Amino acid sequence: MLSKLAPTGGTENELVADALRYAKSGFLVFPLHAVKDGKCTCAKSDCTSPAKHPRTIQGLKQASRDLDFVKNLFGCFTYASANIGIRTGKESNLVVVDIDAAKGGSIEELYDFVPKEILEKTLWIKTGGGVHLYFAYPPNAEIRNSTNKLGNKIDVRGEGGYVVAPPSTHITGKTYEFLNDNRIMPLPPEFIERLNRIEPKAKKNETLESESYLNGSRNDSLARVAGKLRHAGLSKSELETSLLKINSERCKPALAEKEVLRIAWSIARYDVGQSPNIKFESVKDAAADFPSLLLTKTANVCIEEAKLSPTPKTLFDEFWFEGEICILFADTGLGKSVLAVQVADSITKNLSIGHFALEAEKQKVLFFDCELSQKQFEKRYAVKENDILTNHYIFDDGFLRTVINRNAAMPKHFKTFEDYLFFSLEYEVAQAETSILIVDNITYLKSATETAKDALPLMKELNRLKDKYKLSIMALAHTPKRDMTRPITVNDLQGSKMLSNFADSIFAIGQSAKDNSLRYLKQIKVRSEEKIYHEENIAVCQLIKPDNFLMFDFLNFGSEREHLKALSDSDKSELIQQVRNLSAQHESQRTIAKNLGISLGAVNKYLNM
Numbered sequence: 001m002l003s004k005l006a007p008t009g010g011t012e013n014e015l016v017a018d019a020l021r022y023a024k025s026g027f028l029v030f031p032l033h034a035v036k037d038g039k040c041t042c043a044k045s046d047c048t049s050p051a052k053h054p055r056t057i058q059g060l061k062q063a064s065r066d067l068d069f070v071k072n073l074f075g076c077f078t079y080a081s082a083n084i085g086i087r088t089g090k091e092s093n094l095v096v097v098d099i100d101a102a103k104g105g106s107i108e109e110l111y112d113f114v115p116k117e118i119l120e121k122t123l124w125i126k127t128g129g130g131v132h133l134y135f136a137y138p139p140n141a142e143i144r145n146s147t148n149k150l151g152n153k154i155d156v157r158g159e160g161g162y163v164v165a166p167p168s169t170h171i172t173g174k175t176y177e178f179l180n181d182n183r184i185m186p187l188p189p190e191f192i193e194r195l196n197r198i199e200p201k202a203k204k205n206e207t208l209e210s211e212s213y214l215n216g217s218r219n220d221s222l223a224r225v226a227g228k229l230r231h232a233g234l235s236k237s238e239l240e241t242s243l244l245k246i247n248s249e250r251c252k253p254a255l256a257e258k259e260v261l262r263i264a265w266s267i268a269r270y271d272v273g274q275s276p277n278i279k280f281e282s283v284k285d286a287a288a289d290f291p292s293l294l295l296t297k298t299a300n301v302c303i304e305e306a307k308l309s310p311t312p313k314t315l316f317d318e319f320w321f322e323g324e325i326c327i328l329f330a331d332t333g334l335g336k337s338v339l340a341v342q343v344a345d346s347i348t349k350n351l352s353i354g355h356f357a358l359e360a361e362k363q364k365v366l367f368f369d370c371e372l373s374q375k376q377f378e379k380r381y382a383v384k385e386n387d388i389l390t391n392h393y394i395f396d397d398g399f400l401r402t403v404i405n406r407n408a409a410m411p412k413h414f415k416t417f418e419d420y421l422f423f424s425l426e427y428e429v430a431q432a433e434t435s436i437l438i439v440d441n442i443t444y445l446k447s448a449t450e451t452a453k454d455a456l457p458l459m460k461e462l463n464r465l466k467d468k469y470k471l472s473i474m475a476l477a478h479t480p481k482r483d484m485t486r487p488i489t490v491n492d493l494q495g496s497k498m499l500s501n502f503a504d505s506i507f508a509i510g511q512s513a514k515d516n517s518l519r520y521l522k523q524i525k526v527r528s529e530e531k532i533y534h535e536e537n538i539a540v541c542q543l544i545k546p547d548n549f550l551m552f553d554f555l556n557f558g559s560e561r562e563h564l565k566a567l568s569d570s571d572k573s574e575l576i577q578q579v580r581n582l583s584a585q586h587e588s589q590r591t592i593a594k595n596l597g598i599s600l601g602a603v604n605k606y607l608n609m
């Protein structure tokens with residue numbers, strides 16, 4: 001049994017103080033979305049669980065009572081408000097009985113089997129449409145989430161569940177409030193008995209019609225049954241046993257055992273009472289707790305909405321538009337970081353870079369720098385006189401630079417370095433309230449963690465952040481040493497296929513073979529517009545430092561071919577061999593031309609030599 005809640009700490013901001021108060025009382029807490037201007041802070045117009053769903057990726061899994069961690073976790077939302085979620089179950093020593101009066105639930109129903117005086121002794125919370133009764137988790141029984149087991153529209157939140165806690169705001173504008181300041185009492189034995197009474201197997205027989213599942217509907221039917229059984233409280237192994245039995249009795253013909261086990265596994269991933277898949281009879285009720293992954297609208301509504309959303313503006317000419325994930329790649333030493341800093345400087349000062357268009361308005365940029373030390377950064381943006389750095393370039397204060405804090409010890413809540421990094425990145429984005437992120441560079445992050453085989457998790461995470469915070473992201477990537485006799489193609493980007501899928505746009509910096517100090521910019525992938533900076537119209541630049549600012553200086557447009565190295569005889573015979581090898585692997589001439597960056601005519605010629 002818990003004592004009364006801990007008092008607030010005093011100096012923290014209110015949200016953090018409230019979250020810490022719960023943590024000090026032993027509850028595991030985590031942030032939920034809140035209400036802003038009458039809407040959920042997830043900003044989705046069709047959010048189905050407004051102000052009730054987790055605010056961070058890891059959600060419920062991140063729930064903690066570690067005071068430092070909770071302080072940091074809720075500190076992220078200092079500027080953007082959050083509701084407080086308390087994880088229920090054994091770990092928090094908490095079971096909550098939720099009476100949804102707005103939907104017809106009545107506490108009177110509970111008085112039928114537990115005396116009113118007993119129920120009135122525990123902590124009561126007013127919710128958006130009813131009341132929560134808090135109880136201590138029973139030491140010798142397991143309490144799972146359930147619906148309607150104690151009465152109509154009376155739910156129970158136990159293992160794997162959570163509740164919204166005071167002083168969170170309900171989507172209706174009402175706040176969750178303490179109705180009393182009672183201690184949290186033990187869960188009445190009558191409840192425990194009732195919650196454990198229902199035999200899943202008896203329920204199974206009730207809910208399953210004795211129909212046959214024919215070829216074509218067997219998977220769906222079994223999944224539906226599995227959902228019902230999971231909802232009724234079956235464990236994974238019980239689910240497997242039941243499904244195998246149903247499969248042999250009803251599926252015509254029976255599915256392979258492996259397939260049945262896969263269905264059991266996929267349904268058992270959801271916590272009991274938590275699955276978006278399980279309330280098939282009342283899908284809309286389920287949707288009230290869990291937002292759907294999909295969005296369905298009429299085509300006309302799509303067009304009307306599109307009309308209202310503005311045409312994306314350029315951040316760096318046609319290379320990078322607002323709202324896009326853009327990849328900039330090049331060999332080491334060609335000045336990727338220089339260009340990226342120049343772009344960030346241009347956006348934060350709202351000054352376009354020479355010839356290149358900037359339509360977006362002045363805004364902050366968060367520059368995640370894994371490349372340069374503070375000293376190296378200083379050196380690039382200052383003048384060296386008699387071995388002393390002087391006359392430093394003045395950046396706009398909206399230019400925020402973030403680096404990895406090598407002294408930070410990984411909190412135990414994070415399983416991997418990546419989890420910690422992703423959490424920290426989101427934290428910095430939220431703190432900075434920026435909508436522009438530049439990552440220099442993803443290749444570094446890849447090698448920083450031994451477990452990640454490629455940059456895929458990072459790109460997925462960037463994509464998620466992009467959607468969540470409406471970010472524009474530029475990610476820098478290294479390439480393996482390029483063959484300078486051939487035009488730059490997407491194949492020069494390491495991990496090209498996967499990275500390319502995640503990027504809205506890609507551009508590259510090439511080095512001119514004519515003149516080592518010349519660089520050129522070339523578009524490799526564009527999402528919306530036609531390519532402007534294609535191989536016949538590359539932007540030729542020189543790298544200069546006129547004063548205290550190392551930069552790309554636009555010279556003219558050119559043809560990429562003029563800047564490529566001439567083929568030597570040995571280069572040429574190697575190329576011919578590659579063409580033949582690819583052809584022997586049954587690649588089409590078109591694919592070969594594309595992969596090797598040569599013309600279709602040349603492929604044809606080499607194959608007929």
Ligand SMILES: [Zn+2]
Nearest residue numbers: 040042047050
């Ligand atoms: Zn929402």
